[in-house]
Amino acid sequence: MGIEVKKDADFSTWYTQVLKRSEMLEYYEEVSGCYIIRPLAYNIWQEIQSFFDSAIKKMGVEDTYFPMFVSQRQLEREKDHVEGFAPEVAWVTKAGSSDMENPIAIRPTSETVMYPYFSKWIRTHRDLPLKLNQWCNVVRWEFKKPQPFIRTREFLWQEGHTAHFTKEEADAEVHQILELYRQVYEDLLAVPVIKGVKSEKEKFAGGLYTTTVEGFIPTTGRGIQAATSHCLGQNFAKMFDIVVEDPNALANSEGKEAKKLHVWQNSWGITTRSIGVMVMIHGDDKGLVLPPRIASVQVIVIPCGLTVRTSEEEKKRVEEKINDVVKELNSAGIKAKADLRDNYTPGYKFNHWELRGVPLRLEIGPRDLKNNQTLSVRRDNGVKEAIPLDKLTTCIPETLNTIHKDMFEKAKKIYDEHVKVILKWEDFVPALDGKNVVLVPWCEQEHCEDKIKEKSSRRQPEDDKAPSMGAKSLCIPFEQPKEPAIVPGETNCISCDGFAKRYALFGRSY
Numbered sequence: 001m002g003i004e005v006k007k008d009a010d011f012s013t014w015y016t017q018v019l020k021r022s023e024m025l026e027y028y029e030e031v032s033g034c035y036i037i038r039p040l041a042y043n044i045w046q047e048i049q050s051f052f053d054s055a056i057k058k059m060g061v062e063d064t065y066f067p068m069f070v071s072q073r074q075l076e077r078e079k080d081h082v083e084g085f086a087p088e089v090a091w092v093t094k095a096g097s098s099d100m101e102n103p104i105a106i107r108p109t110s111e112t113v114m115y116p117y118f119s120k121w122i123r124t125h126r127d128l129p130l131k132l133n134q135w136c137n138v139v140r141w142e143f144k145k146p147q148p149f150i151r152t153r154e155f156l157w158q159e160g161h162t163a164h165f166t167k168e169e170a171d172a173e174v175h176q177i178l179e180l181y182r183q184v185y186e187d188l189l190a191v192p193v194i195k196g197v198k199s200e201k202e203k204f205a206g207g208l209y210t211t212t213v214e215g216f217i218p219t220t221g222r223g224i225q226a227a228t229s230h231c232l233g234q235n236f237a238k239m240f241d242i243v244v245e246d247p248n249a250l251a252n253s254e255g256k257e258a259k260k261l262h263v264w265q266n267s268w269g270i271t272t273r274s275i276g277v278m279v280m281i282h283g284d285d286k287g288l289v290l291p292p293r294i295a296s297v298q299v300i301v302i303p304c305g306l307t308v309r310t311s312e313e314e315k316k317r318v319e320e321k322i323n324d325v326v327k328e329l330n331s332a333g334i335k336a337k338a339d340l341r342d343n344y345t346p347g348y349k350f351n352h353w354e355l356r357g358v359p360l361r362l363e364i365g366p367r368d369l370k371n372n373q374t375l376s377v378r379r380d381n382g383v384k385e386a387i388p389l390d391k392l393t394t395c396i397p398e399t400l401n402t403i404h405k406d407m408f409e410k411a412k413k414i415y416d417e418h419v420k421v422i423l424k425w426e427d428f429v430p431a432l433d434g435k436n437v438v439l440v441p442w443c444e445q446e447h448c449e450d451k452i453k454e455k456s457s458r459r460q461p462e463d464d465k466a467p468s469m470g471a472k473s474l475c476i477p478f479e480q481p482k483e484p485a486i487v488p489g490e491t492n493c494i495s496c497d498g499f500a501k502r503y504a505l506f507g508r509s510y
């Protein structure tokens, strides 16, 4: 069954129809906010895992696995880390019919699970750096409207947790990991992202600073946090007593304890939200459009031009050729499949594989055998091209790379066009209403951010429509606009009468 609504007309229906009818996902009726990730989507997660895993292994990160349960005592050891999140924590309170003495929480993240053991394992600076990662699920009982992949009560992610002797080493790793997240999005998913640092209000409260890659969903004009890499500073080290003795300080003459130094920590994560972002950005009215590098089927080969007049041996020759082409492509590392089902027409098959986002289709019929060629059809832009059958293993990889590049460039152009530099407050809300995110000179003060959110959620006085969602700060981009340059002590903040420090990206968001 094809997609019955237009992406731009009814985005949320379009999104759920694409996910269900492409067989990426199934609704889990039993529990709201939970979904079944089916093979087509799970394969994408595995592609992301293998890319990210091989990169972090080169950085010396080791995989580990900690329990999914955390005691109330541990969870609450760090007040300002948990207080804001407390309503989202899911608790196990019973075993069978009897109440548990002490309820235990299901991990919403693993800092408080892991760090008591970091404290136990890290004794001297020679135990540093400690770099652990785990691929797991986490549970956050959010009350906002759930959305498949984008906001779910259970999701899959990786969470990296590292401990370093110096801040410099921690800082360097934060940015190394953020660059890997950019690569996951841009080089694997063909999704453009903006790198930046979160405001004080938006950062991870338990940390020192949060860096982020921010995506953009053009259909709704909303920003979306795509992945985060936090420097935790020494905050958690102080709470969990993760210390090493100072190797430079000589044990002083009275033999008193050498000075204890708190380690510097990072934590970083990317989740299955990445799959939803990719679908939202690239999908069209025919269904999924998969970036070639994460597609489980990159090329589908379909017999065409077979009519009732085609002889059995002619049909057989076409099918044998198709099987040879598939074998040749697979041995060249291209994931190709043949659709030889003889109870469906070519047209039916075209729709079937377009719905599932297969990047490239090859049509082969009796005439193509004679001309020794195949007709290739790109899923992203529909462009058709005849390819000689003896040039497949060079042409197809090139075409797949071109498809990735074109998908990325197209999405990047749209993102760039929807980032508006706004210098006057009266242009702020109209820009948001035009489905844009805005880049504004900003003072970076928390109270000002609250005010911007409040001012941008009110509709203009004459407008009696329901208040719109307020804008929040998405990030302070590392790449700042060249002009008009912000002159410290001169350029005004977009919203308050303070002075602007840097340009900040604001927008309605997920």
Ligand SMILES: O=C1CCCN[C@@H]1CCCn1cnc2ccccc2c1=O
Residues within 6 Å of the ligand: 081, 082, 085, 086, 088, 089, 108, 109, 110, 111, 140, 158, 159, 160, 204, 228, 230, 267, 268, 269
């Ligand atoms: O982002 C990451 C990356 C991976 C490791 N953890 C950090 C920070 C998680 C922040 N966070 C996010 N939601 C929560 C929900 C409930 C309790 C605690 C939390 C919580 O600490």
